Amino acid sequence: MQPEVMQAVQDWLANAQEDIETAALAEAATPPKRRAAVYHAQQATEKALKAYLTLHDRLFDLTHRLPLLLDCA
Numbered sequence: 001m002q003p004e005v006m007q008a009v010q011d012w013l014a015n016a017q018e019d020i021e022t023a024a025l026a027e028a029a030t031p032p033k034r035r036a037a038v039y040h041a042q043q044a045t046e047k048a049l050k051a052y053l054t055l056h057d058r059l060f061d062l063t064h065r066l067p068l069l070l071d072c073a
Contacts, residue, residue: 001055005054005055005057008051008054009051009054009055012047012048012050012051012054013047013048013051015047016043016044016045016047016048016051017044019040019041019043019044019047020040020041020044022036022040023036023037023038023039023040023041023044024037026040042064042066043064045066046064046066046069049066049069049070049073050069052073053069053072053073056073058072058073059072060072
């Protein structure tokens, strides 16, 4: 695998991890910020899926719509 592809995968996963951590902080807030937590959970899912697609050399549009990304898998 080419180094730039692996770097792109690592970048997507690092960004997904940051969104997971942000979602956890939002949920742990007093009072919980559930809309923010759900938003960041969706963002983490999206970025992890983009990492998968990048790793498997699948083309995808830069979209936030998970069903469209899943269709690329």
